[in-house]
Amino acid sequence: MPDVTLSTNMDEFLTGVNPTTTGIAAADAVVLNAANAYSDSLITPALENQSELTLIADASNNVKGYVGDIAASAFSNQSALIGLSLGSSVTTISSGGTFGTGSFSYCSGFTGSLTIPDSVTSIGGYAFNDCYGFTGSLTLGDSVTSIGNYAFSYCSGFTGSLTIPNSVTSIGNSAFYTCYGFTGSLTLGDSVTSIGDYAFNYCSGFTGSLTIPNSVTSIGNSAFYACSGFTGSLTIGNSVTSIGNFAFADCIGFTGSLTIPDSVTTIGVYAFYYCSGLTNINCYVTRTIMNASNALNSAGVTTIHARATDSTWTAGADTIAGTAVTVIKDL
Numbered sequence: 100m101p102d103v104t105l106s107t108n109m110d111e112f113l114t115g116v117n118p119t120t121t122g123i124a125a126a127d128a129v130v131l132n133a134a135n136a137y138s139d140s141l142i143t144p145a146l147e148n149q150s151e152l153t154l155i156a157d158a159s160n161n162v163k164g165y166v167g168d169i170a171a172s173a174f175s176n177q178s179a180l181i182g183l184s185l186g187s188s189v190t191t192i193s194s195g196g197t198f199g200t201g202s203f204s205y206c207s208g209f210t211g212s213l214t215i216p217d218s219v220t221s222i223g224g225y226a227f228n229d230c231y232g233f234t235g236s237l238t239l240g241d242s243v244t245s246i247g248n249y250a251f252s253y254c255s256g257f258t259g260s261l262t263i264p265n266s267v268t269s270i271g272n273s274a275f276y277t278c279y280g281f282t283g284s285l286t287l288g289d290s291v292t293s294i295g296d297y298a299f300n301y302c303s304g305f306t307g308s309l310t311i312p313n314s315v316t317s318i319g320n321s322a323f324y325a326c327s328g329f330t331g332s333l334t335i336g337n338s339v340t341s342i343g344n345f346a347f348a349d350c351i352g353f354t355g356s357l358t359i360p361d362s363v364t365t366i367g368v369y370a371f372y373y374c375s376g377l378t379n380i381n382c383y384v385t386r387t388i389m390n391a392s393n394a395l396n397s398a399g400v401t402t403i404h405a406r407a408t409d410s411t412w413t414a415g416a417d418t419i420a421g422t423a424v425t426v427i428k429d430l
Contacts, residue, residue, distance in 0.1 A: 137423040157250035204228035214238040224248040252276035262286040296320040310334040317341045325349040341365040348372035370394040386411040406430045
């Protein structure tokens with residue numbers, strides 16, 4: 100069994116202050132029973148192999164939380180858990196598999212903010228799926244390199260802004276699906292290379308502008324679908340090669356001009372559907388690429404600026420991607 104310490108000061112724990120700990124016998128190293136007292140039934144082989152655990156308890160020694168390395172499904176479905184502290188030795192928050200259950204999935208009792216410490220390098224699939232009780236900010240540590248599929252999906256209570264740190268290279272499918280509680284900006288780090296399908300789908304609370312950094316090469320299907328709260332410009336980095344189907348559909352708040360860089364080779368169906376605030380496109384791709392789908396259907400675009408040397412474009416009135424526009428060859 101692992102070494103275990105027990106905290107009996109929930110106030111200190113919940114406010115992030117290191118609690119006073121007292122040792123308990125190895126025989127009592129049972130992980131949690133959030134409603135009652137200690138229970139052997141919830142300890143898993145993965146947890147038994149941890150080198151150190153910290154149990155968080157109330158004044159009656161009812162275990163309410165845990166600190167340590169986190170195995171797949173370690174605390175899934177424990178809706179009565181009220182406290183979570185991730186220690187500085189944690190490096191991986193494990194995945195539950197393709198359709199599995201992650202480390203803390205369905206732990207809907209968590210409240211307040213969540214900080215992923217700098218020691219964590221990987222957040223696995225479904226890690227915090229459906230933890231909708233969080234009511235504060237989400238802070239990701241500066242060592243995280245990957246965010247797995249459905250890692251924070253349905254965590255609708257997170258508020259404020261979200262920064263994807265520069266260490267992150269991939270954002271998985273549906274990683275933040277339906278996290279509509281965010282109320283500030285979304286900042287993507289400059290090492291992200293791929294944004295998965297549905298990654299930020301229905302994150303309707305984000306505001307301000309959105310910049311897809313130059314490191315990104317692919318934007319997945321419906322990656323930002325219905326992110327209707329953005330109120331500024333949309334900038335697409337100069338390494339993007341593919342923009343997925345419905346990638347920015349229903350992002351009705353974007354305003355001004357949009358630049359499609361010459362790196363883009365594929366624009367998916369309805370990619371900018373109902374982006375009614377976009378009025379102009381600086382288009383560095385051929386007419387064939389731009390017109391391959393109804394990418395601009397019901398968008399607000401009235402003018403496309405194309406390269407003067409691009410023979411695929413003809414100046415004047417045209418219908419591109421389902422929208423009537425005026426083409427000006429002045430780039």
